[in-house]
Amino acid sequence: MENMNKVLMVATVASTIAQFNMNNISILNHMGCQVDVAADFKDQLVWPEQKSHEFRREIKKRGGKNFQIDFSRNPSDIKLHIKALKQITALLRKENYEFIHTHIPVASVLTRIAGHYTDTKIIYTAHGFHFYHGAPWRNWLIFYPVEKMLSRWTDLMITINREDYRRARRNFHARKTVYIPGAGVDIKKIQNSLVCVKEKRKELGAAPADIMILSVGELSRRKNHEIVIKALSQIQNPDIQYFIVGEGELEKDLKELISDLGLERQVHLAGFRTDVAELCKVSDIFVFPSRQEGLPVALMEAVASETPVVCSHIRGNTDLITDRRFLFHEKKVDDVIRCLEPLLTDRKQLKFMTARSVKNNLETLKRYDISVVEKRMKQQYGWIFGDN
Secondary structure (H helix, E strand, O other): OOHHHEEEEEEEEHHHHHHHOHHHHHHHHHOOOEEEEEEEOOOOOOOOHHHHHHHHHHHHHOOOOEEEOOOOOOOOOHHHHHHHHHHHHHHHHHHOOOEEEEEOHHHHHHHHHHHHHOOOEEEEEEOOOOOOOOOOHHHHHHHHHHHHHHHHHOOEEEEOOHHHHHHHHHHOOOOEEEEOOOOOEOHHHHHHOOOOHHHHHHHHOOOOOOEEEEEEOOOOOOOOHHHHHHHHHHHOOOOEEEEEEEOOOOHHHHHHHHHHOOOOOOEEEEEOOOOHHHHHHHOOEEEEOOOOOOOOHHHHHHHHOOOOEEEEOOOOHHHHOOOHHHEEOOOOHHHHHHHHHHHOOOHHHHHHHHHHHHHHHHHHHHHHEHHHHHHHHHHHHHHHHHOO
């Protein structure tokens, strides 16, 4: 009976678990489980070292263990993948888990191989397949056959958007495939939180009359922040203050782009922050320009804050935002301008133009509330425990 209470949570980097899976860990804790975590805790590309230490302390506080696995984000880093596979296989043989809940493609490929050869049950949450409608052909050539093959070694596959769910149900071979609406969002908590708009905007350097635009996401090619910066350079509205929250490998490149376009006084890289929901509440527009998403939590938080949203017309985003007036092609600067420019005349006009969209977005979001997600996750964990 002791092994029945031992579960391993796996991701390439620890921030994935801390940001998107603490509710899942809480569910398992309440079911009497010890939840251990395996990830690359040394990766500091999008998460500062202090946050990693705090997360490890939280897992220990909950009775779990932390294991360093040298996962690599780079699919072509074969030597490191072999090392990580050996590490995760040794861990599974030593600890004898009832099941593993794994996240993110690279870590999940290696973990499912190790799980298959150690006869450990596997739950795999696909946070957005790399192959999707409109994806580069090489993504289909590389990732699709790997996911299809490894689906045979997956007991439960969880998809978080409609497109992935339909494809996995139709083409893959997991013992069970379900749709669960992402990590969920605590709508009431966000709506009930209080923030002094004047003080928060002052803290950031945005004047009361400024039109404050916010984007949230790591500074990477996938998050596509440069397209908004280029659009603003063409719009040339001095009343705009644009804040990008996040850290990442493209920080230097984005700073150079901002400088080259002469936008240093209007575009600000705000770094890593823990007050995203508050920032959403004091912003006039939330822009989410990603090239690729599964089901973005940052976008859900913006909708819950009742902030007008403009975003890229991609999988995941369109599960949440359906008004085509506020959806743009992720590669076309002119399309970003088409969406933004009508909203930038003045703040009163902006609220009037977006009122219906904000209301409809919030109504859609109710299907993604944390209470809905928790109920479905409890059912799936119950299924995997009872599947002997």
